[in-house]
Amino acid sequence: MKKKFGYLHMALPHGGAIFVVSERLNFMTRLRDTEEKEELMKQNWKKLSGVLLGAVLAAGLLAGCGGTADTSASGSQPSGGSPATSSISAPAGSASSAAVSSSGQETAEVKNETEEIVLGSVRDMIPGEGDAFYVNLSAQVxxxxxxxxxxxxxxxxxxxxxxxxxxxxxxxxxxxxxxxxxxxxxxxxxxxxxxxxxxxxxxxxxxxxxxxxxxxxxxxxxxxxxxxxxxxxxxxxxxxxxxxxxxxxxxxxxxxxFDPQTGEITSQVVGTGRYMIEEHVQDQYAVFVRNDNYWGDNPGKVKRYRVNCIPDSETRYSALVSGEIMGLMDNGAIMVDAAAKLAESDDRFEIEPTKSHMTHYLYVNGSKEYLGDVKLRQAISCAIDRDQLNETLYQGLCYPAYSALSNQTPLYKEIQGTYDLDRAKELADEVLQGQRLQATLIIGQRVVDGYPAKAMAEYMQSALSEIGIDISIELLDNEVTTERLKSGDYDFCINVTGLNSADPYSTLYSWMDSEGSYNVDYHWNYSNTEVDKLLASVLNEKDADKRAEIYGRLQEISAEELPVIPILYYVNVNIHNKEITGYTSELFDGVSIPTLEWAANR
Structure with missing residues (x-):
């Protein structure tokens, strides 16, 4: 029986073909709802941008983020090297940019072959030999x-x-x-x-x-x-x-x-993709050159591109404004307010918020006294006002999260939760019996650099104090954060992660099964016999409707028992200089490299 490409599943025996139609309709309904939300999101974005622009103009801070970089149309050159782009074109609508000539297009094509495009990322695109994949899939290697x-x-x-x-x-x-x-x-x-x-x-x-x-x-x-x-x-x-x-x-x-005995990567990775690794300096930059003998369709348009690893958010912003980089990629590369200020105050840049598979979660160490009690985890969830967090940190562009799965997952089940401080106090008192719990919340530097996680932690510190939990916040290096999670030396951890598969099994198994990797390694201590049985059966279930029911039930249990506490569904904010085009957003990897190229003269 041939596989039908496109959606998650195919026509299966025993009536499965009906699912293809009905589930496609359900999926399209969800997609339409998402698109309506995205349209509202764009309207909110414009509203936010206008408000922020007014504030920026009133303060006279056209550079944003308190910086002093020149954001005039002529741009500025980064010191210590050549810029990532040639001099900036005149603004759209001026006499010099009233029409795009064929010579302008030819110039862009020449630049595609002779000038590299430089982007900025939160992390190194090439983690290296100790990593199972060596290089990010989005690099197209x-x-x-x-x-x-x-x-x-x-x-x-x-x-x-x-x-x-x-x-x-x-x-x-x-x-x-x-x-x-x-x-x-x-x-x-x-x-x-x-x-x-x-x-x-x-x-x-x-x-x-x-x-x-x-x-x-x-x-x-x-x-x-x-x-x-x-x-x-x-x-x-x-x-x-x-x-x-x-x-x-x-x-x-x-x-x-790779070593066939250990599986470990032993040298620079070679693939069949559109690009090859040309140069790499760990935690500094990676240069990729086009594979001109690529076997498939749509080879990359630009001959060479570079991705600079810039962990610090202010440094990334300054590099973008100065022209050192042409755009930002990766999840959490720029804060929402900073992007809005820049796009509205400097017409060299354009921006559009897009849907994302990333979600903010609160990890809870269930092996600690009291935190293993489901009632206290429910109290914590009820005490978090997700709508307020969304409005305060993201200007309402994100989505309150109550299901363990990303809202961009095909088998996601929408679950409505509530902010109820009275109920939270009642549940917490049943567990703590009037005592106050001293707890530590840790956050890795990667999350702090890419998201307003520190502000979120401070909000939780205030909110949970209302139910008898006194939190101290620790900002840690990424490696130290992982060590603390694995050793169980923490109470809470704010993290941002996503679902990279069209099927949610691996995520739900690692989080909810008694032997799941996250559950065991991070000391969540979660166990539910029904969950273990459902996870053991779902991959063997041939009826697609029944399989969807199992995943729905697992999400219901997760929302009730909270092995991990979802907070917000994230929205990507990608921003780039108009000197490049084809900077299209993707759900998983942020930016599409194959379509990226220099723009014709504007």
Missing amino acids: WEPLVINNNHALEPGLAESWEFNDDCTEWTFHLAENAVFTDGVKFDADVCIQNIERYKTGPLTSTYTSLSIDKSFPNLKEIVKVDDYTVKFVFNEPITTLDALLGDYGSPMISPNC
Whole structure:
């Protein structure tokens, strides 16, 4: 039975085909609702921008963020090197920019081949050899078998796939003309070598973990059918394999890059993608050059691009204003108010808020006295006024969160919660019996640099004091934060994370199963027999409606028992200089590199 590309699932036996139609309609309804919210979001953005512009003009601070950088139309040159762009064009509407000539387009095409585009990011695009993936997927260096295009599953290095009636055998037909940039041909043997690498895991990463159990649960054997066909045989039915393999679930890299015994990456990663790594200085910058022998469609437009790693938010802002970088990428690269001020006060820049899969969460150490009591976790959730946080920190652009899954997940179930301080006090008193709980809330520097997490922590410090919890806040280096989480040396932690798969199984398993990685490693101490049974059955469930019901039930339980406390669904804010174009936003990776190019003279 052939797989139908596009949405999460296919026509299955026993009435599954009906689900394709009905669930598509449900999905389109959710999408339409999201689009309506986005339109409102844009209106709010314009309103916010106007208010902020008035404040900026009144204060005479055209540079924003209290900086002194020149934001005039002529721009300024960064010291110590050449700028990321040539001199800034005259504003739109002036005589010199009234029309775009063919020579202007030719100039842009020449620049695409001769001048690199420089972007700025919160983190290094290349974590390096200790990382399961080595380089961010959005860099376009390596490619997966299946592409998760905003939850629509599309062919990657696998051109098509099919499965048998009971979903215990999946057959993947591989691209026959894909070549790694070191000359190694991609075929069934190389595909199998990569998947054997997953068996050495779980391999860790700053993005998500990689393991055979996560990508190929209950795998029995791998069969090479021919040079470009691979069959996966499972001990149990699996109905969502293609979703599990999307993006970070099936990275394919040259076998010359990793140790087959340990799975560890041993050299600079070589992929089949649109770009190759040309130069990298750890935690400073990465340069990528176009693969002019790319096997697929739509090779990159710009010959070379650079991503500077700029962890500090003020430094990122200054680099953008000065022309050192042409745009910001990655989640949390700029604060909402700073972006609004800049876009409204300086017409060199444009901005548009877009939906995101990222969510703000409050982690709770359930192994600590009192915090393992579900009533106290419920009290904490009731004491947090998410609407106030949204209005105060994000000007109403985000969404209050009550479900464990991102609201951009196809199987997300909308759950309405409430802010109820009286109920929160009542629940907390049942647990604390009039005592006050002394607690520590930790935040990693990455989260502080990318989001108003410190202000959120201070709000929680005030809100939870109302129910008998006295919080001290600690801002920590990222490595120290991870160590504290794994050692259990914390009470609360504010984090921002997202769902990188079209199927929510791996996320819900790691958070809710008694043996889930987050649950165990971060000492959440959550256990529910019903949850364990539901998670054990969902991947084997062939009926798509029943599978959706299971995921819905898991979200209901999570909202009730709160192994992790959702706070806000985030919205991406991407901003760039108008000297570049094709700076389109993506749900998972922020910015689309293949469409990026220099703009014609404006």
